[in-house]
Every structure is written in structure tokens, then in C-alpha cells.
Amino acid sequence: MKVLKFGGTSVGSIDSLKNVKTIIENQAEQTVVVVSALGGVTDQLLEMTRKAEAHDDSYEIMLEQLYNRHITVIDGVVPASRRQQCKEVIDNFLRVGLPQFYGLLYANRQLDHDSKAGIEEAIVSHGEIMSSAIVTLMIDDAVPHFSPSFIKTKDVDGERILDNSTFDRVVKEFKGCTQAVHVTQGFISEDSGNGANTNLGRGGSDFTAAIIAAALDARCLEIWTDVDGFYTADPKKDPDARIIEKMGYQRAIEMCEAGAKVI
Numbered sequence: 001m002k003v004l005k006f007g008g009t010s011v012g013s014i015d016s017l018k019n020v021k022t023i024i025e026n027q028a029e030q031t032v033v034v035v036s037a038l039g040g041v042t043d044q045l046l047e048m049t050r051k052a053e054a055h056d057d058s059y060e061i062m063l064e065q066l067y068n069r070h071i072t073v074i075d076g077v078v079p080a081s082r083r084q085q086c087k088e089v090i091d092n093f094l095r096v097g098l099p100q101f102y103g104l105l106y107a108n109r110q111l112d113h114d115s116k117a118g119i120e121e122a123i124v125s126h127g128e129i130m131s132s133a134i135v136t137l138m139i140d141d142a143v144p145h146f147s148p149s150f151i152k153t154k155d156v157d158g159e160r161i162l163d164n165s166t167f168d169r170v171v172k173e174f175k176g177c178t179q180a181v182h183v184t185q186g187f188i189s190e191d192s193g194n195g196a197n198t199n200l201g202r203g204g205s206d207f208t209a210a211i212i213a214a215a216l217d218a219r220c221l222e223i224w225t226d227v228d229g230f231y232t233a234d235p236k237k238d239p240d241a242r243i244i245e246k247m248g249y250q251r252a253i254e255m256c257e258a259g260a261k262v263i
């Protein structure tokens with residue numbers, strides 16, 4: 001059993017999704033695939049939230065652009081026989097669900113803090129729900145799994161932490177599954193008490209993948225992204241950056257402290 005995680009940079013375009021398809025189809029063992037939202041989508045969902053709250057109706061234009069982007073990607077990667085099904089999923093979220101959430105924020109400036117926060121968490125979860133639908137339908141016989149049904153959080157003293165029930169739930173979710181490819185969302189989760197939408201924080205898909213790999217005692221976890229590995233600095237910004245062949249925890253922690261978002 002292997003867990004593969006593909007971040008926004010890997011599921012952002014038709015070409016990169018085609019790569020993802022090849023990588024998944026070349027696996028020789030059972031695979032759980034964890035996906036982030038299409039690159040930039042989480043930021044866009046949050047930007048639209050700010051706009052709607054500020055009574056700026058240009059969020060509607062962004063919503064339309066987001067819709068067109070997802071449809072273009074579907075046309076590019078999902079086989080014709082499943083394309084309509086996939087478009088219906090996207091239609092449902094980007095033409096029905098999300099406009100309702102944004103409409104609520106737009107129309108009710110006096111919403112209390114908790115209600116706004118709840119709506120925002122629901123909105124932001126859509127990025128991964130849409131990308132995972134595309135990846136599932138892109139691959140023949142891939143089995144979809146809804147991660148908030150097993151990745152559970154709870155709030156303790158104002159801090160959100162993973163609920164203890166998560167590992168058992170992951171095991172139960174995948175136990176007895178014989179199919180080769182399973183696809184689920186990174187990042188998103190659910191409160192174990194009240195069932196509210198929650199998430200694991202920005203960049204949290206890596207964490208989702210790590211949780212699943214640990215709970216299932218996977219042979220390995222691969223975090224796929226658009227660079228060849230850990231570098232001494234961001235290779236997109238520093239042409240002299242060198243690849244780090246092996247890295248221990250201490251160096252990883254230091255890199256995180258220095259802002260290396262790749263970790």
C-alpha cells in the first residue's frame with residue numbers, strides 16, 4: 001500500500017494532471033491518492049469570500065472564471081464517457097452551492113463572527129472536493145472517499161487538533177478495499193462533535209496524506225510537487241539552490257522555521 005499526495009502545483013493544469021494520471025496508472029500496488037485543490041483555487045475561494053463580505057460583487061466574475069477553468073480541465077483530462085458526470089458535479093458546486101454561500105455573506109453584513117467563520121470553512125472545502133472529483137473520474141475504476149468522514153478535528157482551548165478517533169476511522173474506511181486506486185481530498189476535515197466543516201490549515205494536504213499513510217501503515221508516502229526535491233533555497237527564486245539528498249528532522253525543522261513552504 002502506498003499513499004501519493006499531489007499538491008495544487010501538480011493538479012493545476014491539463015498537462016500536470018496528465019502527468020498525475022500516468023504516475024497513478026504506473027503504480028504496481030494498491031494506492032491511496034490525496035489531492036489538493038487546483039493550484040491557486042484555495043486563495044481564490046478566500047479572495048471571493050473577502051469580496052462578498054465587503055459587498056464587492058466582482059466575486060461573481062471570479063466565480064465564473066473558476067467555473068470555466070474547471071470545465072476546461074475536465075475537457076482536457078476526463079474521458080468523454082465520464083465528462084458529463086464530472087461537469088454536473090462542478091455545476092452543482094460552482095453554479096449552485098458556492099453562489100449561495102457567497103450570496104449569504106454578501107447580503108448579511110451583520111452576520112456574527114461564528115456564522116461567518118462557518119460559511120468560510122464550508123466555502124474553502126470546495127476546492128478539494130472539486131479537484132478530487134476530477135481526479136477520481138479521470139482514472140478508470142478509481143474509488144472516491146470523502147475525507148471529512150474520517151479526518152476529524154476537535155477544538156481544545158481555542159486550538160484545533162486532530163481528534164483521536166481519526167486513525168481508527170481511516171483504518172475502517174479503507175479496510176477490506178480491494179480496488180487498486182482510491183482518491184480522497186487533502187486539507188479538509190470535520191469537527192468530531194458538531195460535524196461542522198473544518199480543515200487542517202493552509203498546505204494541510206500533506207498532513208492528510210501523512211495521517212492516512214501512518215494509520216494504514218503504508219509502505220511509503222510520496223509527496224509529489226513541481227520541484228525535484230528539497231533544495232537549499234526555493235529553486236524558483238534562487239538559481240544557485242542545490243538539492244538536498246538526505247534530510248533529518250532537525251534540518252527539516254530549521255527549513256520550516258526559515259519559511260520553506262515545500263515542507
Ligand code: ADP
Pocket residue numbers: 006007008009010036203224225226227229230231232233234235236259260261262263
Ligand atoms: P504543492 O502545491 O505541491 O503543495 P507547494 O507550493 O506547497 O507545493 O511547495 C512546492 C514549492 O515550494 C515549489 O514549487 C518551490 O517553488 C517551493 N519551495 C520553497 N522553498 C523550497 C525549498 N527549499 N526546496 C524546494 N522547493 C521549495
Ligand code: ASP
Pocket residue numbers: 007008036037042043127186187201202203204205206
Ligand atoms: N488547498 C489547500 C491550500 O492551498 C491545502 C493544500 O494545498 O495543501 O492551502
Ligand code: MG
Pocket residue numbers: 007203206261262
Ligand atoms: Mg503544499
